[in-house]
Amino acid sequence: MITRNKKTELIKPSDAASWVSCRRRAWLKMHKAADYETDGFTKLLFEAGLRHEREVLRELQNEYAVHRAKSFEHTENLMQEGAPVIYQAQLVNHDLGLVGSPDFLIRHDSGQYQPADAKLTQKENAKALQIQLSLYRRLLGNDLPVIVFLGSNRTALFGDETDELVDTFLEDMRYLRDLQEQPDARYSHSKCRNCPYFEHCRPQFEEQEDVSLLHGVHKRTAEQLFVLGINSIAQLAAQEPETLPDVQHLSGIKRKHRAVLQARAFLYDDVYQLNNRIVLPEGTWIHFDIEDNPLTPTRDRHIYLWGMLLPPYSRDDFDYVWTDHEEEDFYGWLAFLEKIELYRIKFSSVILAHYSNHEKASIKKYAQRYNMLEHSTVQWLLGDSSPMFDMQKVVQDSLVLPLQSYGLKDICKHPKLVNFQWENKESGSQWSVVQFNRFLSEADWTEKQRLKVEILSYNRDDVTATRQLELWIRNRFMSVNN
Ligand code: SF4
Known part of the structure; x- marks a missing residue:
């Protein structure tokens, strides 16, 4: 049995994210400290969130007198004095067992306060977000809707429509708070692998x-x-x-x-092969992978690297388009389309092989962003005779592998499967976002180039991995057919 920490008696709006993800996680958060080091990507998200909060603060300061609250009592005093905007307000309600700190309290014409939070997300429909923000309404105890300043420069409001959800959350959190033993849970690859309590739960799942x-x-x-x-x-x-x-x-x-x-x-x-025969398209295979940065000032993903591995697929056959900044995004896109046209002339029957739908979906988004859906190269890439070939689909449709996830790295790194290892063991898609953001903020030219070389090397390994996967499929499952 785990003893409850007294500090966790009060429920916090930020608990909503854990609760929505997994009830056991919400229970563990209240009863057991996690031995957990925040990774680089989470830190980057946190810093981007802070930047967004400061931007909203600046905008409010342009219009109102903004007062920073220093304590629960100070927040109360500022409200009684009628401060137009209170920044980093601190609210507590012991009857409800709730404590929370909305980014802002904005004085309404009625004299009451309206809670407001700055959130980096572009969408307001996430359950955790709705619960978190609506709890600030409960703390204030008035009917005014809560405001959320979204990352897309939009604002959204939540009012009474979230009451039922918030009631369910509060009721269950109170139940979990008083529960002596952790609730049952099932493994979820998407949730558990990034959970701070994974090492606590894993032995039980494996044992059972x-x-x-x-x-x-x-x-x-x-x-x-x-x-x-x-x-x-x-x-x-x-x-x-x-x-x-x-x-x-x-x-x-x-x-x-x-x-x-x-x-x-x-x-x-x-490994098991399902009944269908594996068929790979014929032509000149070019392996393709993109790296993008979701943390741009405009919140539009910036593809800073379009990487390709050309025949005969040695390290020197890596080709790419790189752009340093989001401002160069359009030129990077055009340079990518030009390269594709050159390959089309140089090679017969190009097959642009990639892993997952992300590359094709990104090309479509770029074509929409720059109003280029009618562009001949775009039409070829996205049309009925598209050269794009998603290798993940073949794997998922035809093979059953000893893996919990069918990601490229899971399949390629497994010693009994493709057994291809990335040069940089730390690297991954989130790692590359962190490295690129370090590249953006780095002032020293030599260090900047070092970071760029590191990211290029990672992307070259990604496209080499899809090439190795292609060979593995051909050799292991298609040698009789060829
Ligand atoms: S590891 Fe999984 S089951 Fe355990 S608390 Fe985390 S999300 Fe829940």
């Missing part, structure tokens, strides 16, 4: 051989399989797909077949 550890097996599916008496990976692996009853997210023979094979792949560290 929880079926939710399997790729594609949802929490609900695991719970319903448990009711049917299938509560371990070994038990699922022993099933015949034809006799497995329908459960949520697991109906139809194809899905059942896949789930049973996924359990066997996990258990025996093996």
Whole structure:
């Protein structure tokens, strides 16, 4: 049993993010300190959030007298004095068991205060955001809607429509606060791998051989399989797909077949090919991968690197378009389109191979951003005879692998699969965003170039990885067909 820390008696609006993600995480946050070091990407997001908050502060200062609150009492005094805007307000309500600190309290014409927060996100429909901000209304106890200053320079309002959600959150948080043992939980790859309590939960999942550890097996599916008496990976692996009853997210023979094979792949560290024959398009393969920065001042993603690996696929065959700043974004895009046209002339039947839909979706976004959907190269890239080929789709449609996630790095780094290792072991997509932002803020030219070389090397490894994946698929699953 874990003893509750007295400081956690009060519920905070910021608890909403943990609660929405996982009830056990919300419980652990109240009862157990996490031994967790914030990673570079999270720090970068935090700093970007602070910058946005300061921008909103500056705009408010242009219009109103803004007073910074120093304590709960000071906030109260400022409200009684009728301060037009209170920055970093501190609010507590012991009857509700709530404490919170909205970025701003803005005095309304009625004399009441309206809570407001600056949030980097461009969308206001996230559940956690709605709960967090609506709790400030509860703390103030008036009917005025809460304002959110979004990263897209838009504002949104939340009023009574979020009451039911907030009531559910508060009721469950009070229940969790008084609960002596941690609540049951299932593994979720997207949530658990970045959770500060992963090392706490992982041994239990592994010991129980929880079926939710399997790729594609949802929490609900695991719970319903448990009711049917299938509560371990070994038990699922022993099933015949034809006799497995329908459960949520697991109906139809194809899905059942896949789930049973996924359990066997996990258990025996093996690879299974599904019934379909793997077909790869014929032509000159060019491997393609982009790096983008979501933390731009305009909040439009800036693709700063369009990387390509050309035949004969040695390290020297890496080609790319790089732009230093968001202001050069359009020129980077045009340079990419020019390169594509050159490849089209130079090579016969170009195949632009990439991993996941991100590259194709980004090309479409750029074409829309610059009103170029009718451009002939764009039409070729996105049209019916598009050269773009998503390798992730082939992998997911045809193979069952001993993995929890079918990301490029998961497949390529696995020693029994592609076994391709990136030169920089730390590198990854979030790592590259951090490095690029360091590049942007770096004043020293030599250090700037070092960072650029590091990012280029990472991208070259990414496109080399898709080339190695292509070879692995050809050699292991297509050699009879070729
Ligand atoms: S590791 Fe997973 S199950 Fe455990 S608290 Fe975190 S999100 Fe919840």
